[in-house]
Amino acid sequence: MLPTLSTRISQLQPSPTVALNTKAKELADLGHKIVNFSVGEPDFPTPEPIVQAGIKALQEGKTRYGGAGGGLPLRKAIVGKLLKDNQLTYTPDQIVVGIGAKEILFHLNLALLNPGDEVLIPAPYWVSYTEHVIAAGATPVVMPMPKDHKSPRLTPAMIEPFVTPKTKAIVITSPSNPGGFVIPPDEMKVLGEYLAQKNWWVISDEIYEYMSFDGPSISIATLVPAIRERFILVNGFSKGFAMTGWRVGYMAGPKEVADIVRTLQTQSSTCLPPFVEEGALEALRHGRELMADKMLILRQRRDLAVAILQEFPELDMLPPNGAFYIFIDLRKVLAKSALYANDNSLDFSKKLLETYHVAMVPGEAFGTPGFIRLSYAVHENTLKEGLKRLGDALVAIGGTRR
Ligand SMILES: Cc1ncc(COP(=O)(O)O)c(C=O)c1O
Structure with missing residues (x-):
């Protein structure tokens, strides 16, 4: 047996x-x-210049361990991107780069949650959110969407019945998978103002940020700076730069959170491959025009x-x-x-x-x-x-x- x-x-x-x-x-x-x-x-x-940057890095011998949580040049470039695209100010020590947004989210759940904690997840949700919470020993609380699934889709009134003293975090995804919808800025602002009054972690998965076809997709923290203290942004290179196989994702958040996620990474995947970092840097330089x-x-x-x-x-x-x-x-x-x-x-x-x-x-x-x-x-x-x-x-x- x-x-x-x-x-x-x-x-x-x-x-x-x-x-x-x-x-x-x-x-x-x-x-x-x-x-x-x-x-x-x-x-x-993947756009050719990004591929070439990876090849060049391999040829130059960037094949050893990299820095945990991502090398400084890449973290600085992400800080630049967050300021330019999202008007959010961070320092490089608040950024952790990992093996895809999936690994970052997995580590984040392990780092933030204790048994008994509850995480609010609006349905329809991306398949891994609930499983990551369970893996961390906590409880996912799925909030169904309104029956007619018409706008608005995530309001304080919809969230409130699911709130308990154990609520620890909420996950927001816009543009969303599988919904394919973008929370409009006015609805996002109402949501942000509500969350500003709560003592929860706000995890915002913005991986489809560049794929918003009928207006911009604006980060909840850009609209409501009052949530910044408890706000954790997750993003990645897979979708916007056609780099799914490269496995690059990152988080930006309070330094305490970045530190604990980085520590976890040193005990699991160690680091991003350094030649992959070079491709990611090129993506941040020219990826948007290329795509x-x-x-x-x-x-x-x-x-x-x-x-x-x-x-x-x-x-x-x-x-x-x-x-x-x-x-x-x-x-x-x-x-x-x-x-x-x-x-x-x-x-x-x-x-x-x-x-x-x-x-x-x-x-x-x-x-x-x-x-x-x-x-x-x-x-x-x-x-x-x-x-x-x-x-x-x-x-x-x-x-x-x-
Ligand atoms: C909403 C959402 N978040 C995160 C991910 C993970 O992306 P990756 O691990 O490739 O960066 C995906 C991938 O399908 C996704 O749809």
Whole structure:
């Protein structure tokens, strides 16, 4: 008999997006033409100057351990970015760079939480938030979105019923995954003013910051400086610079928090590879110009996807004004079929993959059944083909097409 495993870690769910991807790959290996709308990464290559900066660094021998929490040049460049883009002032010792925003968030949860603490997470949420809280021995408290999912989406009145004396932190994600929506500045300000009165950590995941198509995405701390003391900004290079495989993310926050997260990193991943840091530095220097045309392409794909989805009168969606996702409300169509009672989008997504060969992540993965997430970071022709198949699957269960 094996010795027992960790009870805390055994509660974690494997990432459902990774599981779906694996199934889609298996079907593709069997020769099926799979349309994969499940991936959370841009389909663009990393811009060439960034790649070259990494190669040059390797050739120059930047292959040894780097500084814990990121080298000073990179942390200084991040300080510059936060001032320029977000009008937020930090010093380099308040920045910790890690192996993707995911590692930063994982370490942050371990660093901030104690057993019994509660973390408020608005649904639909990115799959890892709840699991990170559980891994830290604390309790995720999921706050469902309003039934009609229309604006405003996160108000003090929605949060208040979930507040207890154990509430320790809240997570805000704008632009959001899987929602694909941006909290408008007026709503964000109201939220910030409410949070300024609470004694919680405010964790703001701004990884899709550059993908806001109908107006700027403004950090809650820029709008409400009063929360700065307890505010922790998390961002990364994966999405905005098409650098998912490079694994670079960072946090900016109070020095005490940066110190403890850095200490944790010295005992886990040690540091970011120094040649990766050089690519990241180049991304901060020129990445936005290098990616500008790609942002326009994403916006065009968003418009195309919305136009096609509007051919189905029963479909609704969260306002898709950011990131590269549309969170589609299938509830009216699912209600027409006994097979998918109780907003069962999980079974619908299985059918969609197995019969129509389209991979999309069901709302259950994000704490919001009855929905399905479209990632439109794919070629236009793939988008058209996949949405046609989704339409066929909906019509087959009683959905109507205009
Ligand atoms: C909202 C959100 N935060 C964080 C991450 C993690 O990004 P990375 O670890 O690649 O920096 C993702 C990735 O999908 C995400 O969607």
